[in-house]
Amino acid sequence: MNTLAEENYLKSIYHLSLNTQNVSTNQLAALLNTKAASVTDMLKKLADKQLINYARYQGVSLSAAGEKIALQIVRKHRLWEYFLVEKLNFKWDEVHEMAEEMEHISSMELVDRLDKFMNFPKYDPHGDPIPDSDGNFKAHELKPIASIEVGGSGIISGVRDHSAGFLQYLEKQQLTIGKKIKVTEINEYDNSMILQADDKKIHISREVANNLLIVI
Amino acid sequence: MNTLAEENYLKSIYHLSLNTQNVSTNQLAALLNTKAASVTDMLKKLADKQLINYARYQGVSLSAAGEKIALQIVRKHRLWEYFLVEKLNFKWDEVHEMAEEMEHISSMELVDRLDKFMNFPKYDPHGDPIPDSDGNFKAHELKPIASIEVGGSGIISGVRDHSAGFLQYLEKQQLTIGKKIKVTEINEYDNSMILQADDKKIHISREVANNLLIVI
DNA sequence: TTATAAATTTAGACAAGTCTAAATTTATTA
DNA sequence: TAATAAATTTAGACTTGTCTAAATTTATAA
Known part of the structure; x- marks a missing residue:
């Protein structure tokens, strides 16, 4: 599987890709709270693993394989947020940091059962869509x-x-x-x-x- | 806070301490699936942090501070196992690996709410006692x-x-x-x-x- | 379109945690 | 109790992910 750091990079590339075609090194550095040089190092690693499309100085986008992983992480993050709010009664402004840790729990079976336990919610507490186990989701027209x-x-x-x-x-x-x-x-x-x-x-x-x- | 590796060492020392007074380097290496040399390195680090009592060649035991942390990890592990079995319908032989990851989720507030959500269970699915938020528990006389x-x-x-x-x-x-x-x-x-x-x-x-x- | 600025990458270093091999200490036994 | 075995530690190296500083590439603007 992938390391914690790799998962966080993939997730960040995913989120930034929603606004821009090719994500820049600096954008990633800002979002991940790290330095551009560190980002470059990791991008090489992810490119070697074929999880991103990357050409020097040209920015980065997710490959199909990378997007699949990113969507699983997003799925886990949003399901855990839903759990924290709906089952443990946290407020919607309290759950992000916790879900940030929980999204890295690896078991797919666990996520799927959690999904079922909560009756397959379609949106998380902030209104963001929750991908299903195949990574498919439907966003609101906002x-x-x-x-x-x-x-x-x-x-x-x-x-x-x-x-x-x-x-x-x-x-x-x-x-x-x-x-x-x-x-x-x-x-x-x-x-x-x-x-x-x-x-x-x-x-x-x-x-x-x-x-x-x-x-x- | 402590790193993942540190938490795993403290937890392992805790478990081994239930059977032996002073835990040996080799015992730890076997349980943690690592080498004795690596254990020695980490023991120095934990001793510097005052989480263990350690003298070269003499084995190791938890300090009060170390035991407190270990008990929190054990608490989280057992509560998540209970959750997985009681709420997500996993079998008792399926939950250990998952709980091994979940026990490192840091929020205390989260564990306490989880505890409450499940109505403060006293024993996990294998019959092991679940420490309360102060680290207290009562084991069965087995x-x-x-x-x-x-x-x-x-x-x-x-x-x-x-x-x-x-x-x-x-x-x-x-x-x-x-x-x-x-x-x-x-x-x-x-x-x-x-x-x-x-x-x-x-x-x-x-x-x-x-x-x-x-x-x- | 050349000079300058901004963005990115490279080079080299560092901390955490691990490893192997060698050295040291403790335990065992003849 | 001296010799050997077992356990432990030290020394030095490696990987991952990070950093700073310098070099390179791309973008901007006079």
């Missing part, structure tokens, strides 16, 4: 609230920023997954928005509106 | 069936050999934790025993009788 016009509405279904700080803020405002909201007003000066949720009016900044995702 | 006279009886409550092979054998003979048995006959020639369990007579060898533990 839009940032910032892109909605006055009068538009939808259901909160995901976040762009996964930081504990942002999640705690949303919790406090009761802007959590599944809540139906409607945009009632947009402030022209700073683009902040006023939302109608249940019977409350909630005022959110442009920044929050950019990081909070809904399904229409 | 005796090998081999030490019982004809006519004596008790309840199966633990095993001395934790190997998958032995556990599978017991499962097949329906000699599992909680079962009440009575010794009805001892064969003088090979010291094998015949047990009465439920309405069945079960013939077990001396070796099995030595490794199967009961509470009287």
Whole structure:
């Protein structure tokens, strides 16, 4: 199997690949909290193992084999997050670090049984899709609230920023997954928005509106 | 915190200490599947950290601090084994390797919530006691069936050999934790025993009788 | 389109944990 | 109790993953 470090690189390449075609050495270094030189070393190793497509100075992408592994790690991460929230009653801002360790538990049988135990959840506590045992998943069609016009509405279904700080803020405002909201007003000066949720009016900044995702 | 290797050494010293006062370098090497020279290196490191009492050539024992850490690892191992058997329906011979990985998940809060989720079990699937969050536990007063006279009886409550092979054998003979048995006959020639369990007579060898533990 | 900046890679070093082979200490036994 | 065997430690080397500093390549801009 692969080492802890290798798994973390594959996972990081996977996540960065969602936004950019070829992932750069510096992007990886920033995300993995390490130095560019270290990244280069590991990329050579992963390329030798045929888990990535890599050409010097040209950035990197996952091979089919690499993506398969990355998806298994993502699957495990999100299932454990679901477990921690739904079974052990953790809050959605508390589970990331723990799942970061648990995603490396190797047994596939274990993950599959965990999946079944929880009745095959499709989304994790942050609204991110959980791949099935073959790596397949269906993401929500998400839009940032910032892109909605006055009068538009939808259901909160995901976040762009996964930081504990942002999640705690949303919790406090009761802007959590599944809540139906409607945009009632947009402030022209700073683009902040006023939302109608249940019977409350909630005022959110442009920044929050950019990081909070809904399904229409 | 401590590294994975350090945790595994502390755990191994803990287990070996149950049988011997001072644990030897070779014992550790055998249990950890490594070489005596490697053990010596690590013992120096653990001694520097004050987690063990170690004098060259004299063997090793856990310090109070070391034992505390070891007990936390044992607690996690046994709780996860309980989880795997009780919640995910694994068999008792399938869970050791998985728990071996899971015992290194660091969050104490997670273990405590897991403990609560399962209603604070006192014994793991093999009958071994689960330390509470302070490291306290109460072991059964166990005796090998081999030490019982004809006519004596008790309840199966633990095993001395934790190997998958032995556990599978017991499962097949329906000699599992909680079962009440009575010794009805001892064969003088090979010291094998015949047990009465439920309405069945079960013939077990001396070796099995030595490794199967009961509470009287 | 050449000079400069930014990104990336190479070279060489280091810490953790392991190994083999040799040296040392302790235990055993004749 | 001296000689031998067994256990343990030391010395020196190797792997993984990391780092800094220097060199190289690619991108940017005058």
